Amino acid sequence: MNDDVVYLDNAATSYPKPYKVYEEIQKYLMYYCANPGRGGHKMAIYAGNAIYEARKDIAGFFNINNPLRLCFTKNATEALNIVIKGILKPGDHVITTSMEHNSVLRPLKYVEKCLGVEVTIVWGNNFGEIDADSIRRSIKKNTVLIAASLSSNVNGTILPIEEIGSISRENGLMFLLDSAQEAGSINIDVVKMNVDFLAFSGHKGLLGPPGTGGLYVRDGINLKPLLHGGTGSNSKSSEQPELMPDLLESGTINLPGVVGLATGIRFIRNIGIENIAYYKQLLLKRFYESIKDIKGIKIYSLTDNSKNSGILAINFSGFDSSEIASILDTQYGIATRGGFHCAPLAHETLGTEKQGLVRFSIGCFNTIEEIDYAANALKAISGKLVQ
Amino acid sequence: MNDDVVYLDNAATSYPKPYKVYEEIQKYLMYYCANPGRGGHKMAIYAGNAIYEARKDIAGFFNINNPLRLCFTKNATEALNIVIKGILKPGDHVITTSMEHNSVLRPLKYVEKCLGVEVTIVWGNNFGEIDADSIRRSIKKNTVLIAASLSSNVNGTILPIEEIGSISRENGLMFLLDSAQEAGSINIDVVKMNVDFLAFSGHKGLLGPPGTGGLYVRDGINLKPLLHGGTGSNSKSSEQPELMPDLLESGTINLPGVVGLATGIRFIRNIGIENIAYYKQLLLKRFYESIKDIKGIKIYSLTDNSKNSGILAINFSGFDSSEIASILDTQYGIATRGGFHCAPLAHETLGTEKQGLVRFSIGCFNTIEEIDYAANALKAISGKLVQ
Numbered sequence: 001m002n003d004d005v006v007y008l009d010n011a012a013t014s015y016p017k018p019y020k021v022y023e024e025i026q027k028y029l030m031y032y033c034a035n036p037g038r039g040g041h042k043m044a045i046y047a048g049n050a051i052y053e054a055r056k057d058i059a060g061f062f063n064i065n066n067p068l069r070l071c072f073t074k075n076a077t078e079a080l081n082i083v084i085k086g087i088l089k090p091g092d093h094v095i096t097t098s099m100e101h102n103s104v105l106r107p108l109k110y111v112e113k114c115l116g117v118e119v120t121i122v123w124g125n126n127f128g129e130i131d132a133d134s135i136r137r138s139i140k141k142n143t144v145l146i147a148a149s150l151s152s153n154v155n156g157t158i159l160p161i162e163e164i165g166s167i168s169r170e171n172g173l174m175f176l177l178d179s180a181q182e183a184g185s186i187n188i189d190v191v192k193m194n195v196d197f198l199a200f201s202g203h204k205g206l207l208g209p210p211g212t213g214g215l216y217v218r219d220g221i222n223l224k225p226l227l228h229g230g231t232g233s234n235s236k237s238s239e240q241p242e243l244m245p246d247l248l249e250s251g252t253i254n255l256p257g258v259v260g261l262a263t264g265i266r267f268i269r270n271i272g273i274e275n276i277a278y279y280k281q282l283l284l285k286r287f288y289e290s291i292k293d294i295k296g297i298k299i300y301s302l303t304d305n306s307k308n309s310g311i312l313a314i315n316f317s318g319f320d321s322s323e324i325a326s327i328l329d330t331q332y333g334i335a336t337r338g339g340f341h342c343a344p345l346a347h348e349t350l351g352t353e354k355q356g357l358v359r360f361s362i363g364c365f366n367t368i369e370e371i372d373y374a375a376n377a378l379k380a381i382s383g384k385l386v387q
Numbered sequence: 388m389n390d391d392v393v394y395l396d397n398a399a400t401s402y403p404k405p406y407k408v409y410e411e412i413q414k415y416l417m418y419y420c421a422n423p424g425r426g427g428h429k430m431a432i433y434a435g436n437a438i439y440e441a442r443k444d445i446a447g448f449f450n451i452n453n454p455l456r457l458c459f460t461k462n463a464t465e466a467l468n469i470v471i472k473g474i475l476k477p478g479d480h481v482i483t484t485s486m487e488h489n490s491v492l493r494p495l496k497y498v499e500k501c502l503g504v505e506v507t508i509v510w511g512n513n514f515g516e517i518d519a520d521s522i523r524r525s526i527k528k529n530t531v532l533i534a535a536s537l538s539s540n541v542n543g544t545i546l547p548i549e550e551i552g553s554i555s556r557e558n559g560l561m562f563l564l565d566s567a568q569e570a571g572s573i574n575i576d577v578v579k580m581n582v583d584f585l586a587f588s589g590h591k592g593l594l595g596p597p598g599t600g601g602l603y604v605r606d607g608i609n610l611k612p613l614l615h616g617g618t619g620s621n622s623k624s625s626e627q628p629e630l631m632p633d634l635l636e637s638g639t640i641n642l643p644g645v646v647g648l649a650t651g652i653r654f655i656r657n658i659g660i661e662n663i664a665y666y667k668q669l670l671l672k673r674f675y676e677s678i679k680d681i682k683g684i685k686i687y688s689l690t691d692n693s694k695n696s697g698i699l700a701i702n703f704s705g706f707d708s709s710e711i712a713s714i715l716d717t718q719y720g721i722a723t724r725g726g727f728h729c730a731p732l733a734h735e736t737l738g739t740e741k742q743g744l745v746r747f748s749i750g751c752f753n754t755i756e757e758i759d760y761a762a763n764a765l766k767a768i769s770g771k772l773v774q
Contacts, residue, residue, distance in 0.1 A: 227464055250493070335431070
């Protein structure tokens with residue numbers, strides 16, 4: 001199928017993955033797929049070592065000093081839920097932004113409604129830019145957590161993470177960074193950024209398979225786990241072990257998935273994250289320049305190098321965004337996402353709560369030819385639709 | 388690696404998988420790995436259809452009438468946690484058995500300690516056999532749930548599931564069946580067995596990959612979800628959708644994993660679950676007959692056809708079980724699990740809480756030659772160790 005499709009839906013999931021990711025997943029599935037931590041035989045030990053090496057390399061990628069503070073989850077959503085439900089108590093106050101995904105907003109809505117946690121939402125400007133000072137000004141006596149994403153999954157706007165991290169640290173708060181969008185092309189350093197909790201998705205910019213993600217928890221912070229169960233450790237006790245990562249890793253781990261994720265991250269490290277970022281920016285700028293003057297087009301994304309993680313969000317005057325996405329798919333073979341993007345407040349921020357928007361999200365395997373093809377498709381659509 | 392290993396650790400995870408499972412996972416990873424439910428383009432629709440077909444076929448396998456009552460989880464542990472934490476309230480009473488895995492015992496311990504739920508444990512006899520009448524006698528006015536496993540992961544003893552299901556239904560209770568051990572070689576019919584919640588693991592007897600599992604919730608029962616987040620549905624709302632399966636499926640789904648699991652289940656359906664059961668019983672009996680008279684051996688598993696799902700648990704007089712497993716691994720290339728098996732009360736039931744035990748767990752790809760080889764290894768070890 002990949003030969004027929006110009007895939008510009010990398011914010012949903014990256015496609016394709018590096019070939020080595022496919023190879024390693026297959027290798028572990030076919031030859032080494034024992035249960036790590038659940039046996040002492042050669043295959044189980046080999047599987048356990050693969051998990052250990054993956055944990056070490058992924059921790060290193062985010063500058064996490066102690067790999068044991070990194071646990072694997074099934075997706076970023078699980079990681080975010082673990083933090084939001086594992087740390088907040090009734091009466092606590094959380095600050096978040098209007099650019100968050102439902103994976104942050106829905107757990108926050110839940111703790112607001114059911115636990116009596118207070119939530120303040122800091123709104124972005126027309127492009128979803130968040131003013132770090134607004135976050136600072138929202139701090140109250142009962143504030144314990146700031147939850148913010150690395151960049152918007154709707155229009156790509158990057159948030160001022162270093163500033164937010166500093167504000168959090170200066171005020172003795174905890175900082176939860178949702179890096180689902182776009183770890184892998186923006187460098188994340190949990191020490192430099194003062195990140196207390198880092199949630200990440202494996203299958204987007206990190207180039208791993210679906211079914212993977214993870215959570216870093218800073219040393220010294222204790223979380224209640226969401227899941228209790230077998231960990232392969234303290235097997236004789238019916239109480240959950242307190243040590244990380246076992247505390248947060250109940251049940252059999254996704255061995256081939258984790259190996260695939262580590263392989264994706266090693267690929268990024270080898271290419272160089274700054275090279276990936278540079279290449280994506282080059283494509284983004286070229287795309288922007290080619291489409292900005294198309295009749296009827298409205299662009300909701302910034303193009304400044306440092307402010308957009310690789311998304312161009314657009315609409316054609318009053319046309320339904322799902323309709324445009326459908327034309328791109330059926331008539332041009334271009335995969336984008338139209339409509340609404342699981343981030344209701346971000347749509348309000350951008351003024352697209354009725355129309356939705358067409359999201360072109362660029363990945364490191366897109367080519368200049370694909371970008372030009374997509375730009376020409378938009379020109380043709382404009383020619384037909386817009387008077 | 389597989390050529391060097393006689394793999395008898397199928398209760399930890401089944402190995403190998405049917406070749407078609409590897410093929411389908413790879414195919415979906417390489418050609419169709421869009422995000423199902425998060426876009427309207429061809430690849431996303433193809434991915435969505437694969438999830439739909441998987442849900443339909445897996446539901447059919449368990450005689451679940453409405454596939455939408457089946458949600459995918461990362462493992463059986465997540466499914467069990469969703470039920471135990473999503474249905475029980477302070478003051479409720481649960482009945483479970485001493486043969487349960489920590490994936491049931493630890494969440495129950497948690498709700499007992501933190502929610503004030505009352506837990507009664509019905510103990511098995513020396514072989515872990517559970518008397519259904521003891522369960523009936525444990526029912527109290529505040530009993531709401533019976534949680535029991537299909538068979539013990541420690542010694543293979545099958546529980547009287549149909550009787551437990553009837554008792555539950557007759558008394559207006561809910562019945563949670565943990566089928567991690569051994570869906571795939573024991574037929575499960577949620578209607579006939581009066582199962583209200585079915586938790587399953589994908590990577591054991593169902594021959595799928597790690598990172599997969601699921602939960603069936605009977606029509607009419609409402610659960611609180613453990614995770615809140617993006618579902619691709621009701622995208623404009625910051626509240627979790629109430630419809631199944633979206634209610635319990637937050638975040639990106641493990642597409643290649645789910646496809647692999649469905650492929651494993653289709654393989655079982657094609658071979659015939661009764662043929663797999665028959666073949667495993669044949670190997671089990673042969674193994675039992677070959678080792679039962681070995682000097683110093685003690686066997687903790689039943690061998691009656693209808694009472695053992697495919698495990699022989701043994702010890703050599705006073706020898707450390709991990710030591711025996713290690714000898715089997717290093718000197719004979721036989722993968723088993725020694726020590727303790729994440730089911731502390733089952734070890735107490737069998738009287739192995741100090742010694743642990745060596746678990747030989749048979750899978751449908753084991754051969755008669757492998758079984759004979761393992762039996763001969765035990766004879767040789769006995770010859771060396773036991774006076």
